Structures are given as C-alpha cells and as structure tokens.
Amino acid sequence: MLERYVPDLALDSLNEIREFRNRMNRLFGDFFTREVSGRGEEFPAVDLLEEKDKYVLTMEIPGVSKEDVNLSVQDGMLIIKGERKRTELPEGARWLRNEMFSGQFSRSIILPGQVDTEKISAEYRDGILRIEMAKKEEAKPKEIEIQVK
Amino acid sequence: MFSDILTDMEKRTRSDVEQDTRVIKIKPAVDIYENEDSIVLLAEMPNVDKKDLKVQVKDGMLYIGGSRKQEAADGQYLIRETMDAVYERIFELEDDLDPEKISASYDKGILRVTLGKKEQVKPRTIEIK
Numbered sequence: 272m273l274e275r276y277v278p279d280l281a282l283d284s285l286n287e288i289r290e291f292r293n294r295m296n297r298l299f300g301d302f303f304t305r306e307v308s309g310r311g312e313e314f315p316a317v318d319l320l321e322e323k324d325k326y327v328l329t330m331e332i333p334g335v336s337k338e339d340v341n342l343s344v345q346d347g348m349l350i351i352k353g354e355r356k357r358t359e360l361p362e363g364a365r366w367l368r369n370e371m372f373s374g375q376f377s378r379s380i381i382l383p384g385q386v387d388t389e390k391i392s393a394e395y396r397d398g399i400l401r402i403e404m405a406k407k408e409e410a411k412p413k414e415i416e417i418q419v420k
Numbered sequence: 421m422f423s424d425i426l427t428d429m430e431k432r433t434r435s436d437v438e439q440d441t442r443v444i445k446i447k448p449a450v451d452i453y454e455n456e457d458s459i460v461l462l463a464e465m466p467n468v469d470k471k472d473l474k475v476q477v478k479d480g481m482l483y484i485g486g487s488r489k490q491e492a493a494d495g496q497y498l499i500r501e502t503m504d505a506v507y508e509r510i511f512e513l514e515d516d517l518d519p520e521k522i523s524a525s526y527d528k529g530i531l532r533v534t535l536g537k538k539e540q541v542k543p544r545t546i547e548i549k
Contacts, residue, residue, distance in 0.1 A: 316502050322495035331502060333466040333529030358451040358462055370449040371464055383498055397489075398466030398529015 315376055321383070326404045328380060333398030334358075334371065340400060344388050349402070352377045385409060444505040448484070448531075456543060459517065459535045465507045466529030475524045475533055482511045484531060 320327040330351060332340070340353040357373035360366065382404070390405035448463040461482075465473070468486040476483040487506045513519075513535070521536025 313501065317499055318497060318502050319499035320493055320495050321498050326498075327495075329502075331466045331529075333464045334462075335528065358453075360453055361455065364453045364455045364460075367452040367454055367459070369451050371451045371462070372449070380499070395528075397468060397526075398464075 313378065314372070315378065317378060317380065319380060324406050326382060326384070326386060326406065328402045328404070330378070330400045330402075331398060332376070332395075332400055335395075335398075335400075337395050340395070342391075342393060342402065344382075344386065344391065344404070347382050347385070349380045349382055349404070350377070351380075351400070351402075444503055445508050446505045447509050448507045450509070457537050458521075459537070461511070461533045461535070463507070463509065463531045463533075464529065465526075465531050467502075468507070468526070468529075468531075470526050473524075473526055473531060475522070475531070477513065477519045477522060480513050480515075482513050482533070482535070484509055484511075484533065486531070 315330050315332050317328060317330045320329075328349060332353060332355065335353055335355050339356065340351065343350045352375070354375050355371075355373050358369075358371060385407040386404040387407050391402065393400060393402045395401070448465050450464070451462045453460050461484075463484055465484075465486050467488045469489055472489075473486040474483070485506060485508045488502075488504060490504050516537050517535045518538045522533065524531065524533045526532070
C-alpha cells in the first residue's frame with residue numbers, strides 16, 4: 272500500500288471516525304469515556320497540534336502518576352492507556368466529597384501522517400501529558416522553488 | 421471583586437461550564453475529606469502555572485481559582501478539545517475552621533488545600549483518673 276500524506280483526506284476520515292466512535296459511545300456507553308462537566312466530550316481531553324516537523328499531542332490527566340501511563344504507536348495510531356488511582360483516604364479520615372474520576376482510561380488517536388517511531392518523546396507536567404512525535408521525512412512539507420520567468 | 425463572584429454562584433451551580441462573553445469558566449471537580457484536625461480539599465486544575473493559582477478565604481468563603489496556560493501554537497490544531505479557560509469554585513466554610521490555618525500546594529495538576537480546624541473543635545480525649 273502506498274503511504275501518502277494527504278492532510279485534508281486524513282483529517283476528514285479522522286473526524287468521521289471520531290464522530291462514529293462518539294455515536295457508539297453514546298449508544299452503548301463506554302468504560303473509558305465519561306461525560307466531562309456535562310459537555311459530553313471524550314475523556315481525557317486531547318489537543319493535537321501539527322507543526323512543521325512534528326506532531327504534538329497533549330492530554331489532560333491530572334493526578335495521574337507517570338508510571339501509570341502507557342504509550343504506543345501502532346499502524347498510524349497513537350494509543351494512550353492509563354489509570355487514575357482514587358485519592359487515598361488517610362486512616363481515620365472520611366469523605367465529604369468525591370467527584371474526581373478514578374479508573375482506567377484509554378484514547379486512540381489516528382495520526383494524520385507518518386511519524387518516526389524512534390523520535391517520540393513524552394513528558395508529564397502540571398497534569399498534562401505532552402507527546403512529541405517527529406514526522407518522517409516524507410511527511411514533512413516540501414518547499415519547492417518555482418522559478419518565475 | 422469577591423461579591424461579583426458570589427452573585428455568579430447560583431448561576432454556576434446549574435452547569436459546570438458556562439460561557440460568558442469574556443471568559444469560559446470551569447468548575448473543577450473536587451475530592452474533600454475530613455481528618456481529626458483538618459479538612460483537605462483536592463481540586464482538578466490541570467495546566468495552570470503555580471503563580472496563576474489563587475486560594476482565598478474571605479467572609480466565611482473559600483475561593484479557589486486559576487487561569488489555564490495559553491500557549492502560542494506554532495502550527496495548526498488538528499484536534500482541539502481543551503479550551504482557554506479559568507477555573508473557579510467557591511465553598512462555604514464551616515465555623516469550626518480556622519481561617520489562619522490554611523495551606524495550599526500544587527502537584528500534577530491538582531490543587532491541594534488544607535484547612536485546619538479551630539482548637540476547641542478538635543476532639544479531645546480526657547484521661548480518666
């Protein structure tokens with residue numbers, strides 16, 4: 272199969288798949304998707320930014336330990352799995368409120384272009400997981416000089 | 421300033437996220453537990469610079485807030501599910517808490533506020549002679 276970088280097409284199918292998945296989640300419910308603040312969004316929320324030579328994915332997972340997050344890239348898909356542990360209740364203490372989500376979460380993000388799996392880095396800060404994925408050479412935009420006669 | 425926020429309180433309880441003309445406000449989810457000598461509040465407030473966090477006690481109310489970091493994107497968003505917003509939530513404090521005994525810290529996107537109880541409300545074990 273030929274792999275080509277066609278941004279518009281990739282984005283359309285990405286949205287289509289997300290919409291489909293959202294619909295399925297709405298129909299059947301999903302253990303790793305919850306409604307956030309009644310907005311009916313997927314959980315955890317992500318941003319995917321395309322820069323010139325890399326993709327940057329950020330995911331909001333406050334209160335998660337680094338050791339409880341697992342990343343993998345497979346078939347053009349970035350898979351993030353993890354677990355948010357329940358707040359530990361010290362001995363002798365009692366809950367007054369318990370609103371925070373705890374349990375397993377997972378999100379699969381279809382990458383719109385080829386990434387170099389050797390050049391993926393991730394860091395976790397202030398509750399945000401940030402994953403930088405370098406584009407493969409062929410996925411980088413090429414500048415073509417056109418001579419104006 | 422503070423009274424403005426209070427007027428908004430009623431409105432905010434109906435929906436966790438509301439959009440006014442200027443800024444989107446998110447009501448952070450909280451875990452709260454009570455100890456023998458304190459109440460500990462944990463609030464989910466990811467993506468805030470420590471210096472942009474605000475914890476304030478006034479008129480028997482605890483206010484927690486913070487604005488999310490805004491990064492200038494050097495590219496194009498293919499997915500954008502988060503938003504530029506501020507966190508804000510207000511709690512009524514019970515009389516048995518000491519407004520002088522409050523401490524706060526921020527780690528992994530979680531704000532932690534410890535509110536100490538007043539001396540006299542701490543349970544005391546009386547020795548029987």
